[in-house]
Amino acid sequence: MVTALGGGTVRDVLLDRHPIFWIAQPEFLLACFAATALTLIYVHLRIPAFRALFVADALGLAFFTVGGVQIAEQVGLSGLLALLMGVITGVVGGVLRDVLLAEIPLILRPGQLYATSAIVGAALYLLLERVGVSRDPAALAGMVTIALVRFAAIVWRLELPVLTVEDPL
């Protein structure tokens, strides 16, 4: 529930958008319970397919990020702020999950292009909208881009250049 609902919750709190989406529509909670139950049954019966988690995570990132940008647009934000709200919606749930497990969030580890993929896809969506592409194809293009960048990062182990600084302490 933290992973699935955390990003949208932080977005709604930051935007003062009340009631928060899962208070307005408690079906979100029921969907989490159902997904948890199905997942527990599945992994009890068989080992999950290699990287199944990463595929699910990439699709969630794509869907939540673009959806978050659209909600930010609904409340009148645009450009950088809409992009940022999309990225927060997409990545904060996973960040909270990793923080609760006392691990450095995936988003801060090299070789993931995690935030990068969300930023690129959200920016593409906003850019396509600005040049006149209608909402749904623009959203689809943004989501596909996010998923593809994430898959590429995992398959080819792409990474942005890492800057190392000698610790001055």
Next chain:
Amino acid sequence: MVTALGGGTVRDVLLDRHPIFWIAQPEFLLACFAATALTLIYVHLRIPAFRALFVADALGLAFFTVGGVQIAEQVGLSGLLALLMGVITGVVGGVLRDVLLAEIPLILRPGQLYATSAIVGAALYLLLERVGVSRDPAALAGMVTIALVRFAAIVWRLELPVLTVEDPL
């Protein structure tokens, strides 16, 4: 202060319930200072009794969880959402404390029945209310249940079945 006030603060933020309880009644802050001072003096004079912390924590969990459900009821929530707000009120303070100490929260460790006890007690309270038991005895039954489940988990090392999945990475 984070442990004592964190759960109720997150609950109030999620419910858009302003001013937040300790801003509305700063006496809560003074109570925290007084409790901290008394605790420091006490542990300075003698080693705390074995598991004293766990007893205090179980009583706090019982009180905060049922209190959180009642506040959610005040703002018009019921059922699953009221239960969830109770659990958030009861457990999030301790979660924040553990996160700040870079430890995996107690609530996520096996053999604690931590969230479980809060869920069971909050559900019992809501159920008793629904079948017509009046508010105060229902709350007392919920709180006693939470404390007893926690004590039982600690004393007999009860735990829910743990599902282990081979890491697919």
Next chain:
Amino acid sequence: MVTALGGGTVRDVLLDRHPIFWIAQPEFLLACFAATALTLIYVHLRIPAFRALFVADALGLAFFTVGGVQIAEQVGLSGLLALLMGVITGVVGGVLRDVLLAEIPLILRPGQLYATSAIVGAALYLLLERVGVSRDPAALAGMVTIALVRFAAIVWRLELPVLTVEDPL
């Protein structure tokens, strides 16, 4: 961005002060990007001066803490609550940064006087205002005090007495 904007964001959420400062004035985001770019270029060209980070951090702590107190005063808070909002504004950004790196926050480590310096400076500011000193010199005195206490803690390795309790577990 988390370090720079996190404390003020939590303060604004707790005070129900919307739109949050960096949504109201997105220039804050641009300033973060510019500062990040300049820092990356600088450390790419040469090793940062010894303790440069600590100096920047102490100045930020001084500025954010007193600024946070003043914003709390604007919304009608005073005394303990204004002080607490100042400390939250000053320290929470760094706490979030350390939590995301799975480290125990600087503020909880001995020998830093981190929260202590913020508390002392915020209290001095509020005290000077109460005795009739006008706003700007009181703020300057508070900020200088915070920076000096932090520098003193680092240079002379000052620390508050540490209370050690045998772990009863």
